[in-house]
Amino acid sequence: MAGRHGPTKRLIQELQDYQHEPNEALVELGPVSDDELMRWTAVMRGGKDTSYEGGLWKLDINIPDNYPHAPPEIKFRTPICHPNVNFKTGEICLDLFKSSWTPMYTIATTLNSVYMLLTTPEPDSPLNVDIAQLYRQGDLVGADALIRYYTETYRWDGR
Amino acid sequence: MSAGSLSVTTRVIRDPQLNDNGVNNQRVNSTLSYENSLSGDIRTLSPGDQSSEDIGGFLYVPDLTGSNAACQNASVAATGVNATTFGGIPSSYDFVAIAPWFSPQCVLAYMAQAQADGALAFIFYLPDNDMFIPPTANDGVWGLGDGGQWKSLDHYPVYAIPGEQGMDAVAALSTYSGKNVSAVPNGAMLSKIYDQNALVRLYVDIGVGDAPTLPSLWNFLLIVLGILLFFVGIVSLAMHWFQRRRRANLQRRIADGEVDLAELGIVKRLTVPREMLDKLPLQVYNSNERLASFALGPENGSRTFITDLDAAQDDLEKKSLEISTLPRRNSDITDLRASTVSLSTLPPTYTTTSANPTTTSLGDAANVSSPHSPSSPITANLSRFAQPTCAICLDDFIPHQTTIRILPCDHIFHPDCVDDFLLQTSSLCPMCKTSILPKGYCPTKITNAMVRRERRLQIVRQARADRRRRQEAAYGSADRALPHPVAGARAWRRERRPEPRVSLPVPSSIRLFRAPRLAAGRRISSAPTPSTLEARRVRTEAMPTTENGAGERDLGGGGGGGGVSLAPIPDASVLDLAAGGLPRSESSFVQAQGRREWARQRALALMGHRGSVGGAGDAETVGGTVTEVEREERRDRPGGLRRAFAAVFPGFR
Numbered sequence: 153m154a155g156r157h158g159p160t161k162r163l164i165q166e167l168q169d170y171q172h173e174p175n176e177a178l179v180e181l182g183p184v185s186d187d188e189l190m191r192w193t194a195v196m197r198g199g200k201d202t203s204y205e206g207g208l209w210k211l212d213i214n215i216p217d218n219y220p221h222a223p224p225e226i227k228f229r230t231p232i233c234h235p236n237v238n239f240k241t242g243e244i245c246l247d248l249f250k251s252s253w254t255p256m257y258t259i260a261t262t263l264n265s266v267y268m269l270l271t272t273p274e275p276d277s278p279l280n281v282d283i284a285q286l287y288r289q290g291d292l293v294g295a296d297a298l299i300r301y302y303t304e305t306y307r308w309d310g311r
Numbered sequence: 312m313s314a315g316s317l318s319v320t321t322r323v324i325r326d327p328q329l330n331d332n333g334v335n336n337q338r339v340n341s342t343l344s345y346e347n348s349l350s351g352d353i354r355t356l357s358p359g360d361q362s363s364e365d366i367g368g369f370l371y372v373p374d375l376t377g378s379n380a381a382c383q384n385a386s387v388a389a390t391g392v393n394a395t396t397f398g399g400i401p402s403s404y405d406f407v408a409i410a411p412w413f414s415p416q417c418v419l420a421y422m423a424q425a426q427a428d429g430a431l432a433f434i435f436y437l438p439d440n441d442m443f444i445p446p447t448a449n450d451g452v453w454g455l456g457d458g459g460q461w462k463s464l465d466h467y468p469v470y471a472i473p474g475e476q477g478m479d480a481v482a483a484l485s486t487y488s489g490k491n492v493s494a495v496p497n498g499a500m501l502s503k504i505y506d507q508n509a510l511v512r513l514y515v516d517i518g519v520g521d522a523p524t525l526p527s528l529w530n531f532l533l534i535v536l537g538i539l540l541f542f543v544g545i546v547s548l549a550m551h552w553f554q555r556r557r558r559a560n561l562q563r564r565i566a567d568g569e570v571d572l573a574e575l576g577i578v579k580r581l582t583v584p585r586e587m588l589d590k591l592p593l594q595v596y597n598s599n600e601r602l603a604s605f606a607l608g609p610e611n612g613s614r615t616f617i618t619d620l621d622a623a624q625d626d627l628e629k630k631s632l633e634i635s636t637l638p639r640r641n642s643d644i645t646d647l648r649a650s651t652v653s654l655s656t657l658p659p660t661y662t663t664t665s666a667n668p669t670t671t672s673l674g675d676a677a678n679v680s681s682p683h684s685p686s687s688p689i690t691a692n693l694s695r696f697a698q699p700t701c702a703i704c705l706d707d708f709i710p711h712q713t714t715i716r717i718l719p720c721d722h723i724f725h726p727d728c729v730d731d732f733l734l735q736t737s738s739l740c741p742m743c744k745t746s747i748l749p750k751g752y753c754p755t756k757i758t759n760a761m762v763r764r765e766r767r768l769q770i771v772r773q774a775r776a777d778r779r780r781r782q783e784a785a786y787g788s789a790d791r792a793l794p795h796p797v798a799g800a801r802a803w804r805r806e807r808r809p810e811p812r813v814s815l816p817v818p819s820s821i822r823l824f825r826a827p828r829l830a831a832g833r834r835i836s837s838a839p840t841p842s843t844l845e846a847r848r849v850r851t852e853a854m855p856t857t858e859n860g861a862g863e864r865d866l867g868g869g870g871g872g873g874g875v876s877l878a879p880i881p882d883a884s885v886l887d888l889a890a891g892g893l894p895r896s897e898s899s900f901v902q903a904q905g906r907r908e909w910a911r912q913r914a915l916a917l918m919g920h921r922g923s924v925g926g927a928g929d930a931e932t933v934g935g936t937v938t939e940v941e942r943e944e945r946r947d948r949p950g951g952l953r954r955a956f957a958a959v960f961p962g963f964r
Binding site for chain 1: 702703704705706728731732735736737739741742744
């Protein structure tokens with residue numbers, strides 16, 4: 153099916169699923185426009201009782217032609233302070249996007265994994281060295297403060 | 312041939328033109344004549360192509376009049392007008408030429424002339440009045456502008472002697488060139504002994520072969536180098552042999568099914584060959600009526616259906632537990648299995664519907680998870696029905712219409728969807744990450760990185776087992792106090808099923824959301840308190856990553872062919888494993904050691920020694936196996952020097 157119709161059908165299905173059952177991690181999720189089904193955008197919120205609480209981040213999602221055999225390309229558009237996210241480019245370091253991808257992940261579940269990553273950073277393979285260093289040295293209070301600062305400063309305001 | 316010694320003596324020869332019977336080729340008493348002997352100061356410039364015989368001949372200076380007049384003038388200036396020439400010696404004798412090393416043209420002219428004269432050897436000297444051994448043959452002094460080619464042109468050997476000796480000999484040549492005996496030094500005395508018309512000439516003996524055998528510095532270095540190379544070779548050979556044996560060993564164990572390729576973290580990159588894929592059963596989707604009603608129910612929302620199904624499954628599991636405890640049910644089970652083996656064109660309905668909720672003992676619970684459990688067929692069927700949609704395209708299967716591909720783990724997909732994936736992307740089931748490839752299938756070459764990986768996994772597993780044993784001893788009592796729905800099944804849980812199952816074919820949102828909060832609490836908290844420690848430890852234990860995966864695979868592989876198996880139901884923990892980049896094991900493990908350990912860890916981290924502490928811990932992130940082996944192999948790839956080193960000393964880290 154995926155082979156014949158391309159990802160379009162599945163993406164529509166996913167979109168419907170999301171609309172039926174919204175996601176607590178996401179404020180919104182959908183294609184950028186009706187013509188462009190291969191480029192989605194999402195707004196993620198920070199988890200309650202975490203350093204990211206109250207944050208809002210816009211994410212760009214680029215879907216490859218061979219989706220779902222290949223993972224979507226997800227980047228933070230709003231700067232986020234996290235050991236595994238590049239502050240400038242928004243690139244996310246998560247093995248789900250590389251080796252661990254399987255076609256049964258949807259855009260929504262993938263974003264859930266990113267949401268999970270927010271609270272379970274892996275400072276040993278950092279893309280943001282500053283915050284990773286705080287984690288590595290065990291300065292959790294410092295890390296928390298820094299994250300809260302950035303979360304406050306760069307909250308996505310809906311443009 | 313290198314010359315070891317050179318001695319110049321004086322000999323008296325008879326002029327063959329004057330046909331008398333005087334003494335011939337006789338050595339003149341050294342007290343009355345010139346004699347000079349050199350040993351060790353001779354440099355062999357070109358060995359010529361002579362054998363290792365000593366060379367002897369009358370010395371002369373080649374005459375360049377015919378070939379190069381300018382050089383002849385220079386030659387005469389250096390050697391004197393009277394120096395013995397070719398014509399000065401009867402041609403029936405042997406000759407050895409001697410000349411100063413001038414400009415390259417003159418030297419070449421000399422050598423050409425000597426060749427023409429049939430000289431046995433050529434002795435050169437640098438006209439600098441030097442008394443030391445001339446430079447080595449490779450020295451620039453001896454360059455003739457042709458890159459040393461002259462050495463191969465001449466058939467006679469070429470030697471060099473110290474300039475002082477050479478000039479001395481040439482000076483003597485001038486004195487011993489006269490037509491009769493009386494013209495030479497001590498001529499008056501000699502003419503009494505020898506015939507007046509005899510010729511007195513200088514004769515040179517070049518001792519070949521007995522060169523000083525003391526190895527020069529270069530020889531010494533070469534010998535040392537040779538020994539070094541020899542040892543390097545031996546060590547390299549040994550290491551190669553050792554690695555080869557390990558590889559063979561691993562290959563054998565993979566073939567025996569002892570080791571799973573998936574554990575080595577390379578199975579992800581394997582793909583399924585076409586012919587193997589074609590062997591996987593294709594079937595028309597043929598759902599059980601009752602379960603189909605779930606799938607095509609009025610709600611049609613897959614989530615609600617799944618929770619229903621989940622309940623049904625839990626229900627069933629209780630039944631199966633019961634079955635395994637009650638031997639009288641066995642006949643039913645056998646029937647069931649038979650029908651499943653025949654690939655259920657008429658799928659079995661649940662004949663074992665009598666549900667007497669029973670309390671199960673620990674032993675029974677363990678029974679369920681064993682691959683030979685009689686409850687297998689039921690679970691297998693269930694999991695097949697539990698999948699009303701294709702996880703790849705999210706389309707529902709239409710009963711009696713859709714063709715489905717059944718993977719060995721009993722997950723079903725549209726052939727169109729899953730075939731491409733298996734052929735091109737991966738050999739793992741997209742749902743449960745069980746390998747499609749049969750046990751022991753080993754298409755790739757076993758690399759050293761894989762051997763290392765396997766060994767490290769073994770060590771980690773060993774360490775983990777030890778740690779668990781220790782913890783068990785320390786926390787045993789607290790562990791027992793944990794609440795659990797099935798009190799007796801705790802051991803079973805720990806062994807097989809880490810979490811209460813959330814058997815959704817898609818990752819459960821509940822499960823996904825629970826983790827971060829837990830983790831968040833852990834992260835931000837300061838030093839762990841004993842109570843949170845407990846919770847964490849249990850949590851960690853409940854998610855043994857590798858063992859858990861292996862256990863599931865075992866179950867799946869047990870009866871893969873006929874579908875008679877306890878199918879690995881897609882399990883949230885497996886998905887968790889998939890998203891293995893999320894840190895869990897290291898920090899929680901380390902922190903589980905208690906407050907003191909935590910403090911130590913932090914102190915070390917501040918000092919920047921984290922790596923040395925987490926030696927075993929680093930390798931524990933089994934979730935990232937693929938990347939690790941890849942990284943390791945990548946590390947082997949670049950860098951010519953490092954690569955060469957790795958080739959010579961495989962396995963050296």
